[in-house]
Amino acid sequence: MADSVQQLRRLLVAEEVFTDAMRNTRPAKSLQNTRSGLLKHLREVGQSGDLYLIVATERGIIDGDLSRYANSRAMSSSLNAALNEIAVIERHIGLVSDPDKYRTINEGYSLPKNRKGGLPFDEARQAMASHLARLDNMDKSRLDDDEKKIIDARKTAIFNAGKLYARRQAETLGVESKRDVL
Secondary structure, eight states: OHHHHHHHHHHHHHHHHHHHHHHTSHHHHHHHHHHHHHHHHHHHHHTSOOHHHHHHHHHHHHHHHHHHTOOSHHHHHHHHHHHHHHHHHHHHHHHHTOHHHHHHHHHHTOSGGGEETTEEOOHHHHHHHHHHHHHHHHHTSSOOHHHHHHHHHHHHHHHHHHHHHHHHHHHHHTOOOSSOOO
8 A cells, every 4th residue: 555655646746747847848838828818808808797798708618618628428518518508598688688578587486595686596597606616616626727717717707797697687677686696
């Protein structure tokens, strides 16, 4: 057992040495610059106040991850679930903009357990909460600092989208939200 633990330590140290060496290569520096630009863009989108843009940006990221990086059935399944949730959010953005249609949803979510902040905790808000949880789980994985910053920017953007959506709900229903949260 002691040999196995020592072997693991040696392998982890070797991995760290190679990872550090790779970070100092020209392609790694180019990747870091690209990720810095992506991070800046995501932060701007997240602060834009444009609900459609925030959701469309997240859809673009998920589509790209599915086509370029999905390398297991579990990852493909998770990304497809995320795309289904984004589709729900997009559909509800249209519904919440129509007071007559949204009153029906409001009536369907009348029980206190189906409301948050005095507003329906409808499928769009549920999907955003689920997507935030998915991003939180990604943040716990073995990513480098740049990737974690990108995940944080995406989480902030989705959180802001939730606040924008809740405001839209309140405006459509002609009520004041008890709190401005997802």
